[in-house]
Amino acid sequence: MGLFKDSNLITDPLADNNPVTIQVLGICSALAITAELEASIVMAIAVMFVLGMGNVVISLMRNIIPSKIRIIVQLIIVAALVIIVDLVLKAFAYQLSKTLSVFVGLIITNCIIMGRFEAFALANKPWRSFLDGIGNAAGYGIILVIVGFFRELLGSGTLLGFKVLGDSIEKTGVYAYGYENNGFMLLAPMALITLGIIIWIQRNKNTALIED
Amino acid sequence: MEKRTDKNSYTILFAVVMVVVVGSVLAFAASALKPNIDENKRLEKQQNILYAMGVNDNTEGVVAMVSTDKVAEYFSKYIVKQLVIKGDDVRVDDEAYLIDIKKEQAAAKDASYERQLPLFLGKKDGKIFYIVPIRGKGLWDAIWAYIAMDENMIVQGIFFDHKGETPGLGANINQRFFMDDFIGEHLLNAKGEFVGIAISKSNADPINIDKTDNEVDAIAGATITGDGVAAMIISELKVYSSYFIHLKNN
Numbered sequence: 001m002g003l004f005k006d007s008n009l010i011t012d013p014l015a016d017n018n019p020v021t022i023q024v025l026g027i028c029s030a031l032a033i034t035a036e037l038e039a040s041i042v043m044a045i046a047v048m049f050v051l052g053m054g055n056v057v058i059s060l061m062r063n064i065i066p067s068k069i070r071i072i073v074q075l076i077i078v079a080a081l082v083i084i085v086d087l088v089l090k091a092f093a094y095q096l097s098k099t100l101s102v103f104v105g106l107i108i109t110n111c112i113i114m115g116r117f118e119a120f121a122l123a124n125k126p127w128r129s130f131l132d133g134i135g136n137a138a139g140y141g142i143i144l145v146i147v148g149f150f151r152e153l154l155g156s157g158t159l160l161g162f163k164v165l166g167d168s169i170e171k172t173g174v175y176a177y178g179y180e181n182n183g184f185m186l187l188a189p190m191a192l193i194t195l196g197i198i199i200w201i202q203r204n205k206n207t208a209l210i211e212d
Numbered sequence: 213m214e215k216r217t218d219k220n221s222y223t224i225l226f227a228v229v230m231v232v233v234v235g236s237v238l239a240f241a242a243s244a245l246k247p248n249i250d251e252n253k254r255l256e257k258q259q260n261i262l263y264a265m266g267v268n269d270n271t272e273g274v275v276a277m278v279s280t281d282k283v284a285e286y287f288s289k290y291i292v293k294q295l296v297i298k299g300d301d302v303r304v305d306d307e308a309y310l311i312d313i314k315k316e317q318a319a320a321k322d323a324s325y326e327r328q329l330p331l332f333l334g335k336k337d338g339k340i341f342y343i344v345p346i347r348g349k350g351l352w353d354a355i356w357a358y359i360a361m362d363e364n365m366i367v368q369g370i371f372f373d374h375k376g377e378t379p380g381l382g383a384n385i386n387q388r389f390f391m392d393d394f395i396g397e398h399l400l401n402a403k404g405e406f407v408g409i410a411i412s413k414s415n416a417d418p419i420n421i422d423k424t425d426n427e428v429d430a431i432a433g434a435t436i437t438g439d440g441v442a443a444m445i446i447s448e449l450k451v452y453s454s455y456f457i458h459l460k461n462n
Contacts (some may be wrong), residue, residue: 063217064217064226065217065226066217066218066222066223066226066227067217067218068218068223069223069226069227072227073226073230076230076231076234077234080234080237080238083238083241084237084238084241087241087242087245087249088245090245090248090249090252091245091248091249091252092248094249094252094253094255094256094280095280168272
């Protein structure tokens with residue numbers, strides 16, 4: 001029963017309370033790493049791991065954390081988890097860790113994480129905190145994946161490295177008809193514009209989200 | 213009543229225990245994963261060396277190393293000899309590519325120390341490449357490169373990388389548009405003296421037709437990184453120039 005009762009913890013951040021499009025958190029990494037779909041997916045998984053685990057750890061410790069140093073404690077927990085993610089990537093996905101480079105370290109400063117620790121995990125039981133962490137990371141991840149999808153498709157004509165639109169040099173597929181990749185999609189400003197379009201569509205569908 | 217967790221003694225104790233626990237967990241993770249990480253770095257070095265001599269999976273405008281499962285095979289196929297130069301002494305060492313340039317540079321600050329200089333001889337389609345690893349300073353942190361040259365010190369291929377240059381500006385030194393400019397560029401002047409390659413902002417030759425001007429076009433907005441690249445090429449390749457002079461005289 002507890003499973004279904006708390007399902008809104010997962011579903012809310014996916015749409016109507018999305019951390020990126022509604023709360024406008026975690027924008028920096030959403031712009032920086034979304035030039036490729038693969039990097040977006042890995043970043044989403046890494047944030048999901050850090051936020052899910054971090055929320056559980058903070059929640060388990062919520063009654064013993066001295067309130068005077070709770071922000072520092074949260075920082076240490078998230079830093080430790082991020083270092084572990086970084087080491088694992090370096091050991092098992094080296095090329096990817098080079099692509100993500102500094103942004104893995106920047107998970108520490110992703111405001112979604114500290115925000116959920118402070119707002120949710122410190123006041124809730126571990127299971128609910130875990131769901132909240134996974135939900136918020138998924139909400140962040142889904143935006144990353146959507147942005148990454150369009151940027152890689154329109155910018156490089158590939159998806160996860162596969163040439164879905166044909167070969168731009170050999171002029172096969174759509175390139176045979178004069179289609180060209182839009183290199184501008186690979187630059188950070190287009191990520192912001194893509195994100196803006198997502199926010200626009202979302203608020204158009206659900207006018208209750210529009211603020212005065 | 214004051215809560216138990218608000219006491220100073222509790223706070224300090226908590227902080228100490230927490231740091232010890234987290235520190236041990238991280239130390240354990242780091243040492244457990246170190247062999248894998250070191251292996252990845254070793255393969256990356258081999259990939260970079262091969263990249264410089266033109267063994268890569270490049271497509272138009274994209275940097276692509278040979279895949280990690282092929283790199284060991286290609287490395288033994290294309291790199292025919294690895295040398296270590298120390299003063300006038302040149303010896304063959306199959307692990308020369310593992311020499312830590314950073315440590316050698318630091319040790320060489322002591323004038324009595326004679327630096328070990330690694331040099332790789334690659335052979336592809338009957339052509340000999342002399343590949344040299346170099347390392348220097350960019351704007352924020354280390355930059356390094358693998359340069360493949362022919363016996364006249366004309367650049368045949370180059371691979372730059374960096375630790376933390378500004379994304380979009382200095383970080384672009386590892387992009388094709390910058391690296392490919394170096395191909396064919398001379399490191400010696402017309403008289404055969406070593407001058408290096410300047411990264412020029414006032415270049416009269418921005419599309420780089422003149423390969424003998426010892427200049428390539430700079431990246432806009434990356435002045436200090438570019439200066440670092442030029443300084444690195446001059447100081448680090450100069451130490452090799454006596455080897456190349458020697459090579460020519462024989």
